[in-house]
Amino acid sequence: xAAMTKALPRRLVGxxxxxxxxxxxxxxxxxxxxIVEVGPRDGLQNEKNIVSTPVKIKLIDxxxxxxxxxxxxxxFVSPKWVxxxxxxxxxxxxxxxFPGITYPVLTPxxxxxxAAVAAGAKEVSIFGAASELFTKxxxxxxxxxxxxxxxxxxxxxxxxxxxxxxxxxxxxxCPYEGKISPAKxxxxxxxxxSMGCYEISLGDTIGVGTPGIMKDxxxxxxxxxxxxxxxxxxxxxxxxxxxxxxxxxxxxxxxVDSSVAGLGGCPYAQGASGNLATEDLVYMLEGLGIHxxxxxQKLLEAGNFICQALNRKTSSKVAQATCKL
Amino acid sequence: xAAMTKALPRRLVGxxxxxxxxxxxxxxxxxxxxIVEVGPRDGLQNEKNIVSTPVKIKLIDxxxxxxxxxxxxxxFVSPKWVxxxxxxxxxxxxxxxFPGITYPVLTPxxxxxxAAVAAGAKEVSIFGAASELFTKxxxxxxxxxxxxxxxxxxxxxxxxxxxxxxxxxxxxxCPYEGKISPAKxxxxxxxxxSMGCYEISLGDTIGVGTPGIMKDxxxxxxxxxxxxxxxxxxxxxxxxxxxxxxxxxxxxxxxVDSSVAGLGGCPYAQGASGNLATEDLVYMLEGLGIHxx
Numbered sequence: 001x002a003a004m005t006k007a008l009p010r011r012l013v014g015x016x017x018x019x020x021x022x023x024x025x026x027x028x029x030x031x032x033x034x035i036v037e038v039g040p041r042d043g044l045q046n047e048k049n050i051v052s053t054p055v056k057i058k059l060i061d062x063x064x065x066x067x068x069x070x071x072x073x074x075x076f077v078s079p080k081w082v083x084x085x086x087x088x089x090x091x092x093x094x095x096x097x098f099p100g101i102t103y104p105v106l107t108p109x110x111x112x113x114x115a116a117v118a119a120g121a122k123e124v125s126i127f128g129a130a131s132e133l134f135t136k137x138x139x140x141x142x143x144x145x146x147x148x149x150x151x152x153x154x155x156x157x158x159x160x161x162x163x164x165x166x167x168x169x170x171x172x173x174c175p176y177e178g179k180i181s182p183a184k185x186x187x188x189x190x191x192x193x194s195m196g197c198y199e200i201s202l203g204d205t206i207g208v209g210t211p212g213i214m215k216d217x218x219x220x221x222x223x224x225x226x227x228x229x230x231x232x233x234x235x236x237x238x239x240x241x242x243x244x245x246x247x248x249x250x251x252x253x254x255x256v257d258s259s260v261a262g263l264g265g266c267p268y269a270q271g272a273s274g275n276l277a278t279e280d281l282v283y284m285l286e287g288l289g290i291h292x293x294x295x296x297q298k299l300l301e302a303g304n305f306i307c308q309a310l311n312r313k314t315s316s317k318v319a320q321a322t323c324k325l
Numbered sequence: 326x327a328a329m330t331k332a333l334p335r336r337l338v339g340x341x342x343x344x345x346x347x348x349x350x351x352x353x354x355x356x357x358x359x360i361v362e363v364g365p366r367d368g369l370q371n372e373k374n375i376v377s378t379p380v381k382i383k384l385i386d387x388x389x390x391x392x393x394x395x396x397x398x399x400x401f402v403s404p405k406w407v408x409x410x411x412x413x414x415x416x417x418x419x420x421x422x423f424p425g426i427t428y429p430v431l432t433p434x435x436x437x438x439x440a441a442v443a444a445g446a447k448e449v450s451i452f453g454a455a456s457e458l459f460t461k462x463x464x465x466x467x468x469x470x471x472x473x474x475x476x477x478x479x480x481x482x483x484x485x486x487x488x489x490x491x492x493x494x495x496x497x498x499c500p501y502e503g504k505i506s507p508a509k510x511x512x513x514x515x516x517x518x519s520m521g522c523y524e525i526s527l528g529d530t531i532g533v534g535t536p537g538i539m540k541d542x543x544x545x546x547x548x549x550x551x552x553x554x555x556x557x558x559x560x561x562x563x564x565x566x567x568x569x570x571x572x573x574x575x576x577x578x579x580x581v582d583s584s585v586a587g588l589g590g591c592p593y594a595q596g597a598s599g600n601l602a603t604e605d606l607v608y609m610l611e612g613l614g615i616h617x618x
Binding site: 210212316318320 | 532534535536537538561562563564565567568570571572591597598602604605608609611612613614
């Protein structure tokens with residue numbers, strides 16, 4: 001481990017001297033991007049190997065030290081459904097809460113919301129979808145019924161002065177319905193925004209999207225919701241995540257979800273890769289001259305730590321290139 | 326193996342029904358992209374395990390059947406330097422030559438060129454670089470001296486009616502020099518084009534580039550060489566290959582090099598990944614409504 005820590009700075013110094021930062025006028029690109037780190041939740045949730053509470057806490061603390069400003073810490077979901085997240089209260093209570101960093105947690109229902117608040121949550125996330133079939137199979141109700149459930153959470157959150165982030169799944173395609181109409185995504189996103197979500201993360205849940213579809217979808221959504229309230233959440237199942245994210249940035253999105261080490265898998269495609277890797281995202285943003293606030297070296301250390309704990313190789317190309325095997 | 330062959334069609338059917346094709350007006354994107362498959366050469370060359378001649382031949386035949394129109398078959402380089410390519414003549418002679426498909430081979434010098442022609446080559450590739458240090462370390466001469474070597478090949482190729490494709494390495498960064506100026510890339514590219522290369526492939530050899538740098542570099546090069554004569558060759562060492570390729574398409578490039586299964590590695594970054602994977606490139610192009618075959 002010590003040898004690896006020594007190796008990292010050398011390679012990164014090499015990296016810094018190698019890399020140019022673009023000077024071309026990329027007028028449509030944001031000057032700053034907020035990265036929402038979902039590794040501890042979306043990433044771990046889809047990993048086969050269960051990791052202990054101290055490991056989860058250490059991961060989140062390392063991510064905090066890496067300069068990320070939003071780290072999705074856990075999910076207040078029933079352990080029956082997601083065993084990996086069974087220790088949600090302990091994790092939320094155990095992590096260091098750095099000033100200037102928020103630690104949202106998933107709350108699929110009012111019960112989960114109340115448990116989250118009791119454990120000290122200051123921000124929560126709720127999960128909608130642009131597909132009726134996916135909603136039915138995932139949470140056993142229609143999209144309309146899911147809005148009723150969310151409304152209960154949003155009202156309670158408003159009373160408790162707690163921010164709510166909305167997610168829309170399947171925005172570029174659904175494992176059950178196939179193609180998803182941009183108009184439907186816009187409708188669901190608008191609804192969540194009007195109900196009180198401060199930000200909506202648009203997720204290519206099964207990673208099937210390509211840049212043109214991303215553009216079509218965002219064009220429709222941006223007619224209904226201001227770009228500043230939107231985020232993209234791309235899965236790399238078919239290797240398209242970074243290209244899709246670039247397109248979203250070109251369209252004016254300035255919030256991007258990603259997962260350290262590209263943690264996560266895809267329950268619908270066995271053996272497929274997971275989320276966009278935060279390291280690879282940061283690499284691109286830095287090269288584009290876009291401010292992120294992230295210390296790539298510390299991020300790589302966090303990724304290395306969790307991969308060792310999970311006994312898996314990283315899915316981040318940057319990590320593969322900079323760490324000796 | 327039979328079970329796997331059965332599984333593939335099911336998943337691909339599922340894939341076709343899942344995926345939408347963009348209808349947005351992506352005016353700046355080409356309607357058609359020519360893919361140059363470099364797996365059998367650039368890919369295999371950087372793989373640790375040596376594969377047999379029959380395996381190489383079968384790979385190339387399978388790639389031909391997959392509908393690729395350009396497949397870089399091998400490299401007429403000394404086996405002392407690149408053991409994987411020692412069987413270059415046998416491979417070139419052994420593969421099926423489908424009509425409508427070209428099988429260029431690398432020829433680092435006149436001797437290699439002559440051996441390639443003797444083995445039946447109809448198209449060759451030559452490799453320049455935008456970095457003096459890289460050229461020095463790679464082929465032990467200056468960029469100017471490398472042009473003299475290429476000139477010999479280009480003249481011989483012209484006499485023999487053989488097409489020559491030029492490569493420029495390190496266009497977005499060099500393992501020795503670091504940053505590479507777009508002006509230098511433009512200068513080297515223009516030289517190769519004026520010497521007679523019908524197409525120049527611009528390679529991010531160590532994969533360090535990001536989309537803004539790709540744009541800067543192409544802006545400079547396109548002032549000197551027509552976009553139709555340009556290709557990009559992105560390595561995925563830092564996961565940037567597809568995003569960089571997308572930027573190149575947005576800039577008007579319509580020829581992209583890639584490697585089946587993302588074969589290859591990076592001699593400068595142990596454990597790093599290799600070329601842009603052809604499967605992932607095709608996936609994106611199809612989703613964009615761009616014709617590939």
